[in-house]
Each structure stands twice: as structure tokens, then as C-alpha cells.
Amino acid sequence: xxxxxxxxxxxxxxxxxxxxxxxxxxxxxxxxxxxxxxxxxxxxxxxxxxxxxxxxxxxxxxxxxxxxxxxxxxxxxxxxxxxxxxxxxxxxxxxxxxxxxxxxxxxxxxxxxxxxxxxxxxxxxxxxxxxxxxxxxxxxxxxxxxxxxxxxxxxxxxxxxxxxxxxxxxxxxxxxxxxxxxxxxxxxxxxxxxxxxxxxxxxxxxxxxxxxxxxxxxxxxxxxxxxxxxxxxxxxxxxxxxxxxxxxxxxxxxxxxxxxxxxxxxxxxxxxxxxxxxxxxxxxxxxxxxxxxxxxxxxxxxxxxxxxxxxxxxxxxxxxxxxxxxxxxxxxxxxxxxxxxxxxxxxxxxxxxxxxxxxxxxxxxxxxxxxxxxxxxxxxxxxxxxxxxxxxxxxxxxxxxxxxxxxxxxxxxxxxxxxxxxxxxxxxxxxxxxxxxxxxxxxxxxxxxxxxxxxxxxx
Amino acid sequence: xxxxxxxxxxxxxxxxxxxxxxxxxxxxxxxxxxxxxxxxxxxxxxxxxxxxxxxxxxxxxxxxxxxxxxxxxxxxxxxxxxxxxxxxxxxxxxxxxxxxxxxxxxxxxxxxxxxxxxxxxxxxxxxxxxxxxxxxxxxxxxxxxxxxxxxxxxxxxxxxxxxxxxxxxxxxxxxxxxxxxxxxxxxxxxxxxxxxxxxxxxxxxxxxxxxxxxxxxxxxxxxxxxxxxxxxxxxxxxxxxxxxxxxxxxxxxxxxxxxxxxxxxxxxxxxxxxxxxxxxxxxxxxxxxxxxxxxxxxxxxxxxxxxxxxxxxxxxxxxxxxxxxxxxxxxxxxxxxxxxxxxxxxxxxxxxxxxxxxxxxxxxxxxxxxxxxxxxxxxxxxxxxxxxxxxxxxxxxxxxxxxxxxxxxxx
Numbered sequence: 001x002x003x004x005x006x007x008x009x010x011x012x013x014x015x016x017x018x019x020x021x022x023x024x025x026x027x028x029x030x031x032x033x034x035x036x037x038x039x040x041x042x043x044x045x046x047x048x049x050x051x052x053x054x055x056x057x058x059x060x061x062x063x064x065x066x067x068x069x070x071x072x073x074x075x076x077x078x079x080x081x082x083x084x085x086x087x088x089x090x091x092x093x094x095x096x097x098x099x100x101x102x103x104x105x106x107x108x109x110x111x112x113x114x115x116x117x118x119x120x121x122x123x124x125x126x127x128x129x130x131x132x133x134x135x136x137x138x139x140x141x142x143x144x145x146x147x148x149x150x151x152x153x154x155x156x157x158x159x160x161x162x163x164x165x166x167x168x169x170x171x172x173x174x175x176x177x178x179x180x181x182x183x184x185x186x187x188x189x190x191x192x193x194x195x196x197x198x199x200x201x202x203x204x205x206x207x208x209x210x211x212x213x214x215x216x217x218x219x220x221x222x223x224x225x226x227x228x229x230x231x232x233x234x235x236x237x238x239x240x241x242x243x244x245x246x247x248x249x250x251x252x253x254x255x256x257x258x259x260x261x262x263x264x265x266x267x268x269x270x271x272x273x274x275x276x277x278x279x280x281x282x283x284x285x286x287x288x289x290x291x292x293x294x295x296x297x298x299x300x301x302x303x304x305x306x307x308x309x310x311x312x313x314x315x316x317x318x319x320x321x322x323x324x325x326x327x328x329x330x331x332x333x334x335x336x337x338x339x340x341x342x343x344x345x346x347x348x349x350x351x352x353x354x355x356x357x358x359x360x361x362x363x364x365x366x367x368x369x370x371x372x373x374x375x376x377x378x379x380x381x382x383x384x385x386x387x388x389x390x391x392x393x394x395x396x397x398x399x400x401x402x403x404x405x406x407x408x409x410x411x412x413x414x415x416x417x418x419x420x421x422x423x424x425x426x427x428x429x430x431x432x433x434x435x436x437x438x439x440x441x442x443x444x445x446x447x448x449x450x451x452x453x454x455x456x457x458x459x
Numbered sequence: 460x461x462x463x464x465x466x467x468x469x470x471x472x473x474x475x476x477x478x479x480x481x482x483x484x485x486x487x488x489x490x491x492x493x494x495x496x497x498x499x500x501x502x503x504x505x506x507x508x509x510x511x512x513x514x515x516x517x518x519x520x521x522x523x524x525x526x527x528x529x530x531x532x533x534x535x536x537x538x539x540x541x542x543x544x545x546x547x548x549x550x551x552x553x554x555x556x557x558x559x560x561x562x563x564x565x566x567x568x569x570x571x572x573x574x575x576x577x578x579x580x581x582x583x584x585x586x587x588x589x590x591x592x593x594x595x596x597x598x599x600x601x602x603x604x605x606x607x608x609x610x611x612x613x614x615x616x617x618x619x620x621x622x623x624x625x626x627x628x629x630x631x632x633x634x635x636x637x638x639x640x641x642x643x644x645x646x647x648x649x650x651x652x653x654x655x656x657x658x659x660x661x662x663x664x665x666x667x668x669x670x671x672x673x674x675x676x677x678x679x680x681x682x683x684x685x686x687x688x689x690x691x692x693x694x695x696x697x698x699x700x701x702x703x704x705x706x707x708x709x710x711x712x713x714x715x716x717x718x719x720x721x722x723x724x725x726x727x728x729x730x731x732x733x734x735x736x737x738x739x740x741x742x743x744x745x746x747x748x749x750x751x752x753x754x755x756x757x758x759x760x761x762x763x764x765x766x767x768x769x770x771x772x773x774x775x776x777x778x779x780x781x782x783x784x785x786x787x788x789x790x791x792x793x794x795x796x797x798x799x800x801x802x803x804x805x806x807x808x809x810x811x812x813x814x815x816x817x818x819x820x821x822x823x824x825x826x827x828x829x830x831x832x833x834x835x836x837x838x839x840x841x842x843x844x845x846x847x848x849x850x851x852x853x854x855x856x857x858x859x860x861x862x863x864x865x866x867x868x869x870x
Contacts, residue, residue, distance in 0.1 A: 024517065025497075029495075031509070036479075117485075138482070139484040336475070
């Protein structure tokens with residue numbers, strides 16, 4: 001609970017077109033995100049309508065020692081937007097304007113609350129392309145994408161959010177306006193502060209405007225589905241494609257359990273005895289696409305894969321359905337779904353898959369794995385019921401072991417979901433003590449009162 | 460109070476399916492407008508959970524959020540986890556209604572409109588006259604009420620004689636092939652009586668004998684949306700009783716919300732059912748009758764798909780309309796029209812704001828006919844489109860065009 005006098009100050013700040021929530025029912029709607037964790041109510045929620053209001057809110061929070069949690073769509077999968085110890089939730093959803101799409105210099109300037117899919121659509125209508133496509137892109141905001149360094153299905157060829165960030169304007173925890181980066185490809189003035197904002201999980205600043213790199217839209221694309229009797233051959237196929245110097249735009253993987261679940265839910269004609277499935281899409285210029293496509297066909301035939309090739313847009317949609325339905329089909333099996341994103345170097349996927357299968361057996365759990373085989377980012381999806389305490393304990397142990405496995409295989413705890421509270425306790429194991437100390441100093445130096453999204457990443 | 464919490468807790472089996480992924484944000488017409496979590500399904504489910512898990516003390520405080528909903532069902536259709544949002548919200552509202560009683564106006568409306576259909580039928584001529592004196596006419600069949608709180612609206616007048624008083628009973632086809640019940644619902648009974656008459660004529664023409672109720676019993680959905688689930692249940696059971704007395708294979712509706720209320724949700728809430736096939740009139744003429752239709756217009760036509768329409772039947776509905784007009788394209792903006800029945804009464808400004816986005820597309824693309832197989836949508840689209848001063852646009856149920864095509868009323 002905030003003192004009435006403080007609430008009054010907030011109200012004064014946002015009185016022009018802003019929104020303020022102080023009732024417990026309203027606050028409860030900002031007590032969670034997409035990570036299965038116990039919700040915590042903030043003390044106040046504000047939706048400012050202009051940058052000046054943001055500045056004043058930050059200054060007020062800093063003066064009055066109120067934790068400030070910046071929130072876009074609240075879709076993140078690591079508890080990053082849950083107000084652990086209460087405080088003020090600042091909504092960026094109102095800042096949803098695309099300020100500029102520059103076709104000559106290939107960049108877009110957007111406000112942090114712009115929904116990713118809306119940007120993608122807007123640039124596409126101009127023949128341009130913004131490749132990062134996180135699973136939640138229909139709802140997630142660009143600000144959130146930057147703060148979590150969101151990935152997606154195109155990581156292998158096109159990279160992730162960080163590869164498109166050219167500049168960011170943000171308020172620092174003390175309320176100063178920081179301009180970093182800009183509209184030129186080459187820019188070396190000062191620290192790479194826009195880079196600092198990437199993966200900062202709302203702990204180093206409140207972003208307002210983001211300049212993003214755009215690229216020309218690929219002229220054409222071809223998709224295919226390849227089914228394998230066993231998972232290992234599927235993984236070998238991934239390596240063989242890369243060895244043939246082909247970089248597909250999409251190289252997605254579904255394990256046997258996920259294939260079965262999708263087939264049961266949607267009856268799209270997938271063979272349920274398949275050990276694994278690869279969804280492959282190549283894009284680019286027509287000649288190049290055809291060449292790469294036939295090379296991949298050759299490889300898959302050599303390796304004994306069963307092929308389904310899309311020759312029309314309709315067929316492409318059908319092929320993609322298997323991948324698109326993966327998460328939702330799994331989600332319907334049991335009440336609670338925990339989506340992990342441990343990532344390993346591509347060549348270690350077979351080993352990682354074997355480990356996940358062993359862990360599933362050891363702890364008697366239901367885990368379906370699908371994900372981005374091209375970049376080693378797997379999504380072991382644990383299906384459980386959070387009311388079943390005994391099973392939840394086993395789930396926690398299984399997660400511990402999945403992370404250990406990923407680290408042993410020279411991978412990472414998180415490929416694209418972020419650390420938040422979910423992975424805070426594992427962080428030091430991956431990055432080491434020295435890194436944690438450095439992160440703490442950085443955080444302490446810019447935010448001495450630890451106002452911005454405290455307790456996340458264990459800081 | 461504990462009873463309320465325990466009853467809400469019984470919804471846990473349904474609410475726990477929600478993984479809070481937030482996908483509903485992309486599909487909720489109200490979230491798209493407000494961009495606030497309190498308006499979207501995920502937030503509302505979180506509120507119900509917060510009550511039974513003890514994070515919120517005042518259970519009654521969440522009712523207003525549950526109530527701020529068009530019941531369009533987009534969250535349910537698009538939910539990756541298959542959360543039954545409509546069932547959750549209707550049941551939760553019914554539970555919370557026990558502590559947060561309905562305001563007097565609501566009770567009165569439900570009493571007369573829903574529970575006393577005979578009285579309502581008798582009142583119709585009076586309402587009709589009252590409306591005529593209390594409004595100014597802006598177009599044939601469209602009024603603008605003079606009462607200040609309603610003066611922004613463009614409404615259809617209530618007819619002096621309800622459909623069921625005029626057409627209730629058995630209409631035998633000359634060469635009978637099939638028998639069907641036509642369930643008009645309140646809007647066709649009170650306002651769009653002509654649609655009902657045309658539906659009977661079309662069905663008779665193709666050898667379908669039609670039963671229509673002599674007194675229209677509401678499907679009960681307005682009561683359900685206000686949290687009066689008891690009244691809703693009674694209405695469904697009353698209607699099922701009527702259906703069961705009739706020797707017919709089909710129940711035909713021309714309002715998708717009535718069909719949703721009677722069939723899908725009705726069966727869920729009452730756990731009873733009627734052994735007859737439910738059909739929307741448009742799908743009935745396409746699927747069961749297979750009527751050949753000739754094009755009757757080359758004007759620019761569009762279609763707004765109602766939320767409660769069986770979405771899997773959309774291609775069939777489009778097929779019928781394609782036959783009727785050479786210049787047809789479905790609306791690009793697939794959002795809800797913003798009507799939402801009782802939502803429109805309680806939240807007119809918000810409702811109209813959503814409706815306006817529809818009118819803007821009509822204006823931009825220059826459509827001359829806007830079709831929608833739902834009386835609620837037609838009322839809302841009319842209000843929104845005429846509200847933008849597009850008075851030359853005709854907004855109606857596609858069955859009217861079907862009628863004209865069959866009986867060659869237009870060229």
C-alpha cells in the first residue's frame with residue numbers, strides 16, 4: 001500500500017490522458033506474466049500518455065524508493081514482469097506508434113509499445129522485412145522484445161532482436177533521457193548503450209523510442225516437412241544441410257511426443273511412429289531458392305527421410321500447421337505448462353535430446369520437445385499440474401538437470417526467454433562470479449537505489 | 460462470503476487451463492481499444508483466481524471487469540490452451556451476482572422482456588407509439604430517440620404487432636418434404652418481423668413446413684450475461700419443452716446468438732438437450748435445401764461475420780452471398796461489431812467506438828450493402844454506419860436478398 005499523498009502525486013503526474021490503477025482488483029491484473037509463478041500484486045499501475053509523464057514517474061519512484069516495473073504485453077516466460085516486492089507497474093502499451101519507416105535508409109523508428117506483428121506487417125507492406133518473430137509476436141511489444149532479446153523461428157539465418165537494434169532512447173533510473181545509437185549503419189560515438197538495453201529485462205532504463213534495422217523482403221520461399229524414423233537422423237540432417245553451405249530461414253524440430261500430440265489434436269496426417277520431424281523453409285531469390293531446395297531434397301532422400309513438399313501457399317500453410325500447433329496441442333494435455341528454452345550449440349542437439357529423454361524418464365514426467373533445431377534452441381515443454389505438489393517437486397529437479405545438461409554441453413540456460421526470477425538462481429553457474437559482480441556494479445552505478453525491476457537476475 | 464469463494468474455486472478446473480500466455484490480447488476487441496489487462500480474458504481469469512486464492516478480499520469488485528465483455532468468444536476460439544472462457548465468465552458472473560445484486564432497471568427489463576413474453580406482446584403497440592412520438596425519423600424505418608441519453612443512437616422501431624402474434628403456428632408447405640421449427644428470437648419477434656415472414660415464405664416455397672412459436676420465449680442469453688443464470692436456465696428449459704412437443708427434425712434460427720444460447724451454451728448449463736438439428740437459416744438453405752440462386756445485384760456488397768456464427772460454416776455462408784451479388788467481398792476488419800447485447804446498453808460509448816471501425820471500412824471501400832446474418836449486428840452496424848452519415852448504405856440480414864432472388868423482387 002502506498003501512502004495517499006504518494007498516490008496523489010502519481011495522479012497529478014498522469015492526469016492528462018493517463019490511466020492509474022490503485023484498487024486491488026485492478027492491481028491483480030498486473031500481478032503475473034506468462035511464467036507459472038505465484039502472482040504478486042503491485043501497489044500502483046500507471047499508463048502514462050507522454051514521455052514527460054514517464055520521466056516524472058521515474059523521478060518520483062526514485063525519490064520515494066518505489067520499485068518500478070516496466071511492462072509491455074506481459075508475455076514473458078521468466079517472471080520478469082512480476083512485481084516481486086510490489087511497487088509501481090509502468091505500462092508502455094499506450095506508446096504504440098510506428099514513428100517512421102525509412103525505405104531509403106532501411107530502418108524503422110517505433111515506440112516501445114508497438115506490437116511486433118504490427119511492425120512486421122507495416123514494413124512488409126513496403127516490401128521490407130523485420131525478421132525477429134517470437135512466438136508471441138501477435139501480442140508482444142518491441143520494448144519487451146528488446147528487453148528480453150526475443151528470438152523466434154528465423155534465428156539461424158536472420159538472427160534475433162539484438163541484430164536489428166540500431167538505436168534506443170531511454171530514461172535512466174534517475175530520470176535523465178539517454179540517446180544511444182542512431183540511424184546510420186556505422187556509428188561509434190560513445191558506449192554502445194543500445195546494446196546495453198538488449199536483454200536488460202527492464203533493469204537499466206525505460207525505453208521510449210527504438211530504431212530498428214530493416215532488410216529487403218526475400219522474393220520467394222519454399223517449405224518442406226521431413227519425417228524421420230529416429231531423432232538422431234533428424235539431427236544429422238540438420239548438420240548435413242549446414243555442411244552443404246545452406247542456411248535455411250527456418251529449421252524447426254518436433255519430437256515424437258509432440259508429433260503424436262499434434263496429430264491427436266488436429267488430425268493433419270502426421271505419421272505417429274515418426275521419431276522426429278523437421279520443418280524446413282528456404283528463402284531468397286528464385287534461382288537460389290530452387291537450387292537450395294533441391295539440394296535439401298537430395299540430402300533428405302539420402303538420409304531416408306519421408307518428404308512432404310509444399311507447392312502452393314495452401315500446401316505451405318498445411319505444412320506449417322504441424323509446427324504452429326505444437327505448443328497449443330501440448331498445452332491442452334495438462335493444466336500447467338512450463339516452457340523451457342535451454343539452448344546448446346547446434347551440433348550438440350542429439351546429445352541434449354538424449355539427456356532430456358533420460359530426465360523425463362528419471363522423474364516420471366510428461367515432456368514434449370520442439371524448437372529451433374537450426375540454432376540449437378530447444379523447447380522442452382513440461383506438462384504438469386501446479387496443484388500436484390509431489391510432481392512439481394520432481395519438475396523442479398528436472399529443470400535443474402536440464403539446465404545442468406545445457407551448460408555441460410556448452411550451451412545456455414536461456415536462448416530467448418530471459419532470466420527474470422525463473423532462472424535467477426542458475427545464472428551464476430553459467431556466467432561465473434566475476435560476471436555477476438560486474439553486472440551488480442553496472443546496475444548499482446546506474447541505479448544506486450535499485451529501483452528498476454529489482455530482484456530480477458538475482459540483483 | 461466463504462460460500463462465494465468456494466463456488467468460484469469450483470471453476471478452478473476451467474481456469475487452471477489458462478497459462479497466461481496473453482494470446483487473447485490480440486483477439487479481444489476491448490483490449491485492442493483499451494490496451495489494459497483488466498479488459499482481456501487472461502486478466503479476468505487471473506481475477507477469479509485471485510479471489511479464490513485469497514489475493515483479493517473484495518470478491519464483488521471483480522464483477523465489473525467480468526461484465527465489461529462483449530461475449531464475442533474470440534478469446535475462446537483463439538486460445539492455444541482451449542480455455543472455455545465463455546463458460547468461465549458466465550458461471551463466475553452467476554456466482555458473484557449473489558452478492559452484487561442487479562440494479563432495478565436490469566431486474567425490471569428481465570422480468571418483462573424475458574419472463575413475461577405475453578405481457579411484452581401486449582405492450583408492443585404502446586411501445587411502438589411511444590417510440591414514434593419520442594423520436595425523429597432519419598430514414599425509412601430508422602429513428603433517432605429524443606431522450607437525451609439515447610439521442611446519439613440510430614435505432615429500428617419496435618413493431619406494433621410482434622412476429623409471433625401474427626405468424627405463430629403451423630405453416631404447411633404445399634408439397635411438404637421436411638418439417639422445421641423456426642425460432643425467431645426477440646429481435647425478429649419485436650423488430651425485424653419482415654425477416655421472419657420472408658423466412659417462412661422461402662421455407663414453404665421449397666417444401667419445408669414451418670412451426671413458429673405462438674409466444675416468443677427469449678433464449679435467455681441477456682439474463683446470462685447479466686449473471687442471472689437461473690432465469691437463463693428456465694428459459695432454455697421452457698424452449699426445450701416447446702421444441703420437444705413439435706414433430707420436426709430441424710430448429711432453424713436467424714440469430715447466431717440465440718442459437719449459441721439454445722444449443723451450445725444451453726446444453727452446457729442445463730445438461731439437457733433436444734434431439735433435433737440446429738441450423739442457421741443461411742446454412743440451411745445452402746446445405747439442406749441446396750437452393751439455386753441467381754445474382755440480383757452488382758452493387759458493392761460486404762459481409763460482417765457475427766461472433767457467435769459457426770465459424771466453420773463461413774465458406775458456405777460466403778458461397779450463398781457470392782451467388783446473390785457479383786461484387787462481393789467479406790469485410791477485412793474481422794473484429795466484433797461491438798454490440799454485445801447488454802454490453803451496448805451498459806457501455807454505449809465503447810460499443811460505438813468499436814462499431815465505428817466497421818463503418819470506416821464501409822466508407823473507405825464504398826460498400827452499398829452490408830450484410831450480416833444476425834439482428835444484433837445489423838442493429839449495431841446500422842447505428843455505426845448511419846452515425847457516420849452513410850445513409851445510402853443498406854444494412855440487413857442476407858436472407859432478405861435471398862428472398863428477393865427467389866421471388867424476383869429486384870433487378
